[in-house]
Amino acid sequence: MRVVKEAEQRRNEILDAADELFGQKGFDGTSTNDILQKVGIARGTLYHHFKSKADIMDALIERYNVRLLGAAQEIAADKSIPVVERIIRVVMALNISGGSSEEIMEHIHKPQNALMHQKIQKVIINGVPPILTGIIREGIEQGLFNTPFPYECMEMVVIYANTVFDDDMVTMTDEERFSRIQAFIFNVERLLGAESGSLMDTMRMFGREDNSGNM
Template structure:
């Protein structure tokens, strides 16, 4: 199942972080789950924090690998690829609430900044390739594909990352609508093309209990 001991430690640690939370997970818990001794753990990692850092890096790398498969799928149109990649990213982060909680702590600000930077650097060429495909298919219209993607990624990270600026639910809903509207204008697509992003955002808030059906009406 695991290629090596380090891979096993990373996998088991992420499971425990998700189950118990980062703070409540001890190195002893990780040792027991992996059936290894302290010497083995410290051979690969200096601390629990360095372990978490690598778990985050691996998570970004794993999503990037999945995204590349979507981008390289010749059977998908640009719009189909865009939808799969965007929803894939949001679903991935929805399932890693523990990671978001840790990144939003003041003491992890450097790691938080790194995760944002790495995410943008990894996603930019992939989304740019999709936009360029969309331009050739005449479904997208942009003179600056790469720069447009960068603007959208930066806006997405800094508007919707609650560890940077906190808005009310009502403010988030308005900003989500404005973001999708701007996104459609910048990419030159028909109005309503990216409504699925709004729907996903609203469903996430509903599932978290931060929003009710009446507020959407």
Template sequence: MRVIKKAEERRNDILDAADELFTLKGFDGTSTNDILEKVGIARGTLYYHFKSKEDIMDALIERYTFSILGAAKEIAADKNIEVNERIIRVVMALNISGGNGKEIIDHIHKPQNALMHQKIQKVIINNVPAILTEIIREGIEQGLFNTPHPYECMEMVVAYTNTVFDDDMVDMTNEERALRIPAFIFNVERLLGVESGSLMYMMKMFGSGNEG
């Protein structure tokens, strides 16, 4: 007997199948026929939900980033958490150094998912600075920070962490990483107009400094 599923359920079936296939075979190595066979649907059903394989990829990106950014926004909006701690929790949720999105990030860092990784990087650089900026503005009101350019500061921070601390972008040894972390914090202190050493609590975002 033929199983008839609701449109949203069928759409998720297609995304789940594509996600699994992209992991196993890569985006370029996966054909629409592979997805059709995996889900067990006709080509017309696939194109009813998605215009192309690229469209499926974009929907997967949206699914991943909704999870990552959603966790970060929830933390950023929690005024019961003090500003300094909120910054750390937001960054951890975004998995610059671990956190709620670790499983997702591990997935997209696989070589066969390079395109997905690139697209998610773009989403993060375009969305995360605004999330962090709201916290920085609170910090300015509380006298914790002193900068006339909170958004631009966070844009620089996110762009740097999303490239230099990304193992797929910059090759470095554990020793080189250990040197970059305090240098990064030193420069963030300059950007936010605070005393040298006052943001060293941020070291815990990077664990021991020897982890990827």
């Protein structure tokens, strides 16, 4: 007896299978036949939901988009969290330098998924600055920051962080990474017109302390 499933359920099954196969074999190494066999469906069923393998990848990217930006937006909207802590939590939720979406990032950082990686970066670079800008504007109202360019500042921050702290783009030792983080925070303070040293406590959120227990 043929199993008939709801369209959304079937679509998600195809995406789940493709996601697993892309992780194992890479986008280029996975064929539509592989996906068909994994899900156990006819080719016509696949093409009813997706026009091509590239279309499947774009749908996966959109699913990642919802998870990544959704987590960031949820944090940004929580005004019970102090402004500076919220900024860092948003960055970490996006795994720009480690965070709650590690599984997604580990998956797309595989060499065979370079195209997926590029598309996720585009999502982050276009989607994150507006989220952070709202928090920066709150900080301006509270007197924490002083900049006429909150969006542009956050665009610079996101592009730098998403590039330099991406192990696929820049290879660093732990010491080099720590130095980059210090310099990054030092310069973000100046971009935002924040008081010198006011953001350095955020180093604790990167898990680095010296022998005396200070950052």
